[in-house]
Amino acid sequence: MKSGEVxxxxxxxxxxxxxxxxxxxxxxxxxxVGISGHMGSRALYQFERWAQTRLDNATT
Incomplete structure (x- = not known):
């Protein structure tokens, strides 16, 4: 399995x-799911930004 597929x-x-x-x-x-799969690593970056925002808001 190639890294892009992972x-x-x-x-x-x-x-x-x-x-x-x-x-x-x-x-x-x-x-x-189809859109995020097409986005690949960009989707993971967006998830990371979303989670960081939620965690920052939860701690303040």
Whole structure:
């Protein structure tokens, strides 16, 4: 498995888990998973920024 495929798979998996936790409709989840997979490492960067913002807000 190439590194790009690993990044794609990881981005898709994280997106799926977040959608499941937020109880997002299956068709919307499918679209978001596809978009994040296409984005690859860029999607992971966006997840990191989102998490950092949430953690910063939780500690202040």
């Amino acid at each position: 990044t794609f798979s990881f981005a898709c998996l994280i997106t799926f888990w977040l959608c499941e936790a937020a109880e997002i409709e299956p068709l919307v989840t499918a679209a978001l």
